[in-house]
Amino acid sequence: MSETILSVENLRVEFETRRGTLVALDDISFSIAKGEVLGVVGESGAGKSMTGAAIMHLIPRPGRIAGGRILLGDQRIDNLDRTGIEAIRGRRIGMIFQDPLTSLNPLMTVGDHLTETIRVHLPLNRRQARARAIELLEEVGIPDPAVRIDSYPHEFSGGQRQRVVIALALCAEPELVIADEPTTALDVSVQAQIIKLIRKLCSTRGTAFMLITHDMGMIAETADRVAVMYAGKVAEIGKVSQVVGAPLHPYAQGLMGAIPSLDNEEPRLRQIPGSMPSLTALPDGCSFHPRCERAMDICRQRAPALLGAIDHKVACHLYEREEVAA
Amino acid sequence: MIALVIRRLLQSLAVMLVVSLLAFVMFRYAGDPVNQMVGAETTAAERQAVRESLGLDQPTLVQFARYVGRVVTLDFGVSYQFRQPVTKLLAERLSATLELSFVAALISLFAGIVLGVYSALNPRGRISSLLQSVSLVGVSLPTFLIGILLIYIFSVSLGWLPAFGRNGLIPVTENWSTGLLTIEGWKSLFLPAITLGLFQMTLIMRLVRSEMLEVLRTDFIKFGVARGLPRARLYFRHALKNTLVPVITVVGLQIGSIIAFSIITETVFQWPGMGLLFLQAVQNVDIPIISTYLLLIALLFVTVNLIVDLIYNFIDPRLKDAAS
Ligand SMILES: Nc1ncnc2c1ncn2[C@@H]1O[C@H](COP(=O)(O)OP(=O)(O)O)[C@@H](O)[C@H]1O
Numbered sequence: 021m022s023e024t025i026l027s028v029e030n031l032r033v034e035f036e037t038r039r040g041t042l043v044a045l046d047d048i049s050f051s052i053a054k055g056e057v058l059g060v061v062g063e064s065g066a067g068k069s070m071t072g073a074a075i076m077h078l079i080p081r082p083g084r085i086a087g088g089r090i091l092l093g094d095q096r097i098d099n100l101d102r103t104g105i106e107a108i109r110g111r112r113i114g115m116i117f118q119d120p121l122t123s124l125n126p127l128m129t130v131g132d133h134l135t136e137t138i139r140v141h142l143p144l145n146r147r148q149a150r151a152r153a154i155e156l157l158e159e160v161g162i163p164d165p166a167v168r169i170d171s172y173p174h175e176f177s178g179g180q181r182q183r184v185v186i187a188l189a190l191c192a193e194p195e196l197v198i199a200d201e202p203t204t205a206l207d208v209s210v211q212a213q214i215i216k217l218i219r220k221l222c223s224t225r226g227t228a229f230m231l232i233t234h235d236m237g238m239i240a241e242t243a244d245r246v247a248v249m250y251a252g253k254v255a256e257i258g259k260v261s262q263v264v265g266a267p268l269h270p271y272a273q274g275l276m277g278a279i280p281s282l283d284n285e286e287p288r289l290r291q292i293p294g295s296m297p298s299l300t301a302l303p304d305g306c307s308f309h310p311r312c313e314r315a316m317d318i319c320r321q322r323a324p325a326l327l328g329a330i331d332h333k334v335a336c337h338l339y340e341r342e343e344v345a346a
Numbered sequence: 347m348i349a350l351v352i353r354r355l356l357q358s359l360a361v362m363l364v365v366s367l368l369a370f371v372m373f374r375y376a377g378d379p380v381n382q383m384v385g386a387e388t389t390a391a392e393r394q395a396v397r398e399s400l401g402l403d404q405p406t407l408v409q410f411a412r413y414v415g416r417v418v419t420l421d422f423g424v425s426y427q428f429r430q431p432v433t434k435l436l437a438e439r440l441s442a443t444l445e446l447s448f449v450a451a452l453i454s455l456f457a458g459i460v461l462g463v464y465s466a467l468n469p470r471g472r473i474s475s476l477l478q479s480v481s482l483v484g485v486s487l488p489t490f491l492i493g494i495l496l497i498y499i500f501s502v503s504l505g506w507l508p509a510f511g512r513n514g515l516i517p518v519t520e521n522w523s524t525g526l527l528t529i530e531g532w533k534s535l536f537l538p539a540i541t542l543g544l545f546q547m548t549l550i551m552r553l554v555r556s557e558m559l560e561v562l563r564t565d566f567i568k569f570g571v572a573r574g575l576p577r578a579r580l581y582f583r584h585a586l587k588n589t590l591v592p593v594i595t596v597v598g599l600q601i602g603s604i605i606a607f608s609i610i611t612e613t614v615f616q617w618p619g620m621g622l623l624f625l626q627a628v629q630n631v632d633i634p635i636i637s638t639y640l641l642l643i644a645l646l647f648v649t650v651n652l653i654v655d656l657i658y659n660f661i662d663p664r665l666k667d668a669a670s
């Protein structure tokens with residue numbers, strides 16, 4: 021495996037509330053290499069966005085990082101102060117949010133957004149920043165960028181706005197871009213274009229992506245590796261070929277279960293009976309056990325650890341036993 | 347944009363025409379203008395002569411057209427009380443009211459925005475919650491009470507500022523004397539301006555605060571943080587501008603009401619402005635002054651509205667496109 025850009029080790033995020041301490045993220049570990057796309061999937065509320073927010077120090081109050089480490093290259097970033105993280109945001113880690121319609125300031129031109137962001141991070145004058153902004157728009161596939169640069173966000177379509185948002189995230193050539201459901205708000209046809217763009221940026225620039233999504237089809241097409249999250253934990257993580265093709269965790273199996281009726285149908289999120297427990301009512305042991313067809317006694321008593329080979333790990337007692345036996 | 351300006355101008359004109367009609371009806375039919383002008387011993391023939399000379403025997407429509415014609419040339423008739431042209435009377439008082447309103451508006455705008463932004467940026471701070479409760483008092487206390495309170499504190503108890511009147515005037519033109527060029531003038535302006543502006547200030551402050559809190563929660567601010575933009579830039583370039591878009595409308599209308607509501611403040615402080623003149627006119631049924639004041643206030647609201655509309659369109663590019 022090539023150079024690691026981000027590694028998250030045993031990350032824990034807690035919310036102090038009146039009802040007690042909620043554990044939003046529990047013992048999350050993963051890493052992302054240069055130019056790699058790590059997909060992060062899971063039902064709504066699994067903690068995908070929270071993981072991205074923790075990396076960027078954007079956890080909403082009163083949440084806080086209660087344990088673990090986050091390393092960017094070999095620099096520890098989870099304990100940085102405000103100026104420290106501000107030097108990282110946008111400069112070394114870019115971030116994209118779900119809704120391109122609301123991600124841009126309606127009163128500023130796209131060019132103002134870009135030049136402003138470029139000049140915050142790079143020592144360029146106004147003219148140089150504008151030239152760079154036009155290049156960026158070109159690179160993300162905005163036609164006629166030298167003209168379009170002076171348009172306002174509302175003059176772009178949804179897909180084009182998401183391209184602009186991506187260009188903004190790339191202003192200072194960050195090593196990593198965290199994309200939180202970047203296509204969820206877009207039309208299906210536009211989604212495919214954005215996916216292609218992300219792939220292109222990975223191969224041409226070597227930018228790594230943490231791609232948070234609901235869409236298994238998108239993961240299968242875009243990601244190199246995938247982490248499946250459930251109730252604030254990583255259930256399974258590994259290469260896409262393994263986790264999508266031959267998932268081990270019963271929850272991952274449920275997620276990947278292809279809809280059999282149509283040919284060539286991409287694997288889709290399939291409804292698993294029941295719903296994910298809320299943080300206030302996490303069951304003991306494996307938090308998936310109330311919905312798991314293969315649950316055993318031990319599953320109700322002890323939480324499984326994330327174990328396995330370096331490139332494919334799973335948190336499930338079924339496989340812990342195998343390992344012990346082997 | 348030009349089409350929009352023209353359309354708005356025409357709309358304003360229509361509004362003014364309707365108000366003129368109201369003013370005309372009041373002028374013409376509230377009491378008999380001839381009776382007001384002539385003495386009790388005038389004969390019926392003489393009255394008829396006056397009536398004809400004033401054109402009061404003509405059809406109503408013609409009279410209205412003439413009225414509008416006179417209004418356009420700033421001829422509003424003669425005050426019954428003072429036996430002087432209304433135009434001259436109002437012009438003499440205009441400087442007092444406009445200076446008072448202008449300073450009050452500036453104070454309320456400046457303080458309102460600064461305090462509103464401050465309490466939006468420090469929503470949990472002690473000063474912010476203090477401001478919130480004090481502003482609640484400011485909104486709910488009637489203007490005359492605030493005026494009397496201020497007079498009591500700063501004039502009667504402390505003796506720092508004059509309790510009433512307009513002093514330190516320097517004539518600029520025939521009709522315009524300004525109090526803005528002397529310390530004395532500012533001293534007498536200060537209390538009335540605060541009194542007049544306080545309500546608007548608290549209103550603007552609360553509005554700016556809530557709008558800004560709203561804007562700070564939006565995705566584009568979050569995305570700005572995630573892009574590494576400095577706080578100051580996010581707050582004052584991105585958030586403030588978006589906050590001010592809805593605030594402008596309210597503020598514009600408030601400026602109109604500041605002038606309209608200066609009546610009360612002018613009365614409390616015996617400030618020789620149009621409001622005081624209007625109040626005297628009401629007491630003496632001086633219809634020419636009343637109807638002219640009505641026209642003037644309407645013109646003011648219409649103008650302010652027009653300007654606000656255009657500024658709004660200028661700031662918000664989405665509206666500019668919708669209009670063209
Ligand atoms: N402000 C908050 N206070 C308490 N819990 C929160 C807060 N924000 C999010 N959470 C909880 O954190 C968990 C993870 O949320 P999130 O990361 O947004 O999920 P998703 O995987 O859908 O992106 C959810 O269970 C959510 O209820």
Ligand code: SF4
Pocket residue numbers: 269270271306307308309310312313314315316319324335336337338
């Ligand atoms: S640990 Fe047990 S309950 Fe949890 S997924 Fe595995 S088998 Fe199911």
Ligand SMILES: [Mg+2]
Pocket residue numbers: 065068069070200
């Ligand atoms: Mg989410």
